[in-house]
Amino acid sequence: MRQLFDYIEGLTLTQGRFEGQPFKLHQWERRFIRGAFGTDGDAGLSVARANGKSTLDAAICCVASARSGGRYILRAREGLQGRG
Numbered sequence: 509m510r511q512l513f514d515y516i517e518g519l520t521l522t523q524g525r526f527e528g529q530p531f532k533l534h535q536w537e538r539r540f541i542r543g544a545f546g547t548d549g550d551a552g553l554s555v556a557r558a559n560g561k562s563t564l565d566a567a568i569c570c571v572a573s574a575r576s577g578g579r580y581i582l583r584a585r586e587g588l589q590g591r592g
Contacts, residue, residue, distance in 0.1 A: 509541075509542060509545070512541065512545055512571060513533060513538065513541070515570075515571060515574070516531055516533060516541075516567045516568075516570075516571065517530060517531050517532060517533060518530070518531075519531045519570060521563065531563070531567055536555075537564055540553050541568070544568065545571075
């Protein structure tokens with residue numbers, strides 16, 4: 509799991525007030541990632557607006573893409589949520 513955290517924290521934020529800074533995982537993000545990439549590989553996340561979900565989703569997509577045969581699903585509740 510340490511390598512996974514290191515990979516994500518090696519990414520650079522590209523938008524917003526933290527643009528250009530390295531990605532820093534919060535404890536709730538680490539717990540979620542442990543569930544998503546743990547032995548079960550199952551996790552769900554429900555967080556209020558403007559709390560970094562899209563950024564975390566993008567980081568997870570980078571990880572899944574970097575892994576061979578990685579599969580991932582990101583789901584928006586409404587069409588407007590799925591827009592970037």
